[in-house]
Amino acid sequence: MELLPSLLSTLSALDPDTLDQEYSALRSQTSLMKRDLGLTTEAGALKENIKKNRYKDILPYDQSRVVLTLLTTDSDSDYINASFIKGASADNRYIASQAPLSSTVTDFWRMIWQHGVKVIVMACREVEMGKRKCECYWAPVHRSTEFGPFTINNQGETYPTQDVVVRALTVTYQKDSRSVIQYQFLSWPDHDVPCEAAEVLDLLERVRDSQRTHSSPLLIHCSAGCGRTGVICALDYIYDLLVTKQITTDFSIMKIILELRRQRPSTVQTKEQYQFIFWSVVCMIERVLQSSSRQVYGNLPELKKQDKKTTVISASCNKRSPRLINMNDTYAVVNKAKTPHPPPTNPACSEVSPPTSSGTLPTSHHYDYYPASVSAAPVYSCVRPRAKPHSLPPSATPIYDTATPANHRPAEGSLSLHSNGAYQLVPAKQLSPENEVYEEFSPSVTNMSNICSPGGIGFNCRIQKPRGPRDPPAEWSRLER
Secondary structure (H helix, E strand, C coil), X not given: CCCHXXXXXXXXXXXXXXXXXXXXXXXXXXXXXXXXXXXXXXXXXXXXXXXXXXXXXXXXXXXXXXXXXXXXXCCCCCCCCEEEECCCCCCCCEXXXXXXXXXXXXXXXXXXXXXXXXXXXXXXXXEECCEECCCCCCCCECCEEEECCEEXXXXXXXXXECCEEEEEEEEEECCEEEEEEEEEECCCCCCCCCCCHHHHHHHHHHHHHHHCCCCCCEXXXXXXXXXXXXHHHHHHHHHHHHHCCCCCCCCCHHHHHHHHHHHCCCCCCEHHHHHHHHHHHHHHHHXXXXXXXXXXXXXXXXXXXXXXXXXXXXXXXXXXXXXXXXXXXXXXXXXXXXXXXXXXXXXXXXCCCCCXXXXXXXXXXXXXXCCCCCCCCEEECCCCCCCCCXXXXXXXXXXXXXXXXXXXXCCCCCEEECCCCCEEXXXXXXXXXXXXXXXXXXXXXXXXXXXXXXXXXCCCCCCCCCCCCCCCCHHHCCCCC
């Protein structure tokens, strides 16, 4: 515990440039590790298994893949795109899995039953930006659905926050029933990070309360089972180090991620996700220190005064990395849908967030799908500060590990990049759900000369500084019609 204040100071002092360099080094060391350890993906590349992979370049390593031994039919195989990951205090602490396809839902439940999984963390939505990212593997609320020999009954759903859905599921196989709790996190964009670290840390606290003393693995999945899944595994791993007092002077987040990548390819997939882990750990340590102080001092007035002076939890837990906080560069894109979004194809797995206390549907997520009965309303994209030049130079290639759908076809795109550098949302009906390809990053716009057009709104105008008080720039003159 005495190391935590110094560790907190060290992590808080790190700047985005340093973390970018660390992530580049992490990628280089991953390639060397894969070669030196002889990590292979032969099982996932077999002809009969290729169709079971959601993305053709994200295959589990043979050395750590989950092998299915529970056979329900003569045609069952032992392959599923999932990997065991060791925890800080136990082997096979996690199962990092891709989201099931329509053809692998039964295999998904075979894995859950075989390993006695009690808690599932789903870090994605079924449909994101018009692309299907996960097949619905549960039943409608208070109803049952069969997947092969497994019967799934949804006992009920609760919404502890507007970003989390908790489902109490009962799985029945050969007259034997078990309880499984699923946590679905709704507001984590693919290839991106949540707006606040506290949201993810609060979710993990709920997950640990449900897992308790169960020795079964914690099943975590997103779409590919490496980016968002890897962030959750890393944060829970580090939390275990904290509570079991295994933090040492050589503590390194980079080494932890490298160890996770030895067991699951492309774990923590982007540099933004890598940075998010650092700021989340800062928040996590502050929480642990504050909790320790309360246990020692109780609720003394002196502690409250000390908290006001030294505690910065609300500041560090409720923001993203410092490079993203600059209101001068904040922008928003607002598009108004001409027609309501189409309803989800499966009514059992609606993408609609729970109603608020006022009975209205929240509109915080621009990729929500609302029922046809909901009238057309403005669709707001996420307000996201633009990247700084130092974090991604205009000439540089975006740094992230790619994932290409196994049934790759040219994506129709969910975002279109105009010549003026602004993104525009494309209606979901123009997209093909089976185009399961990750959204691409684009470098920052460097030429701002064409952004302002005559008659435009002029949000992004850049007016040059006049040479003197009597020499105003031409842009200031009124356009004659």
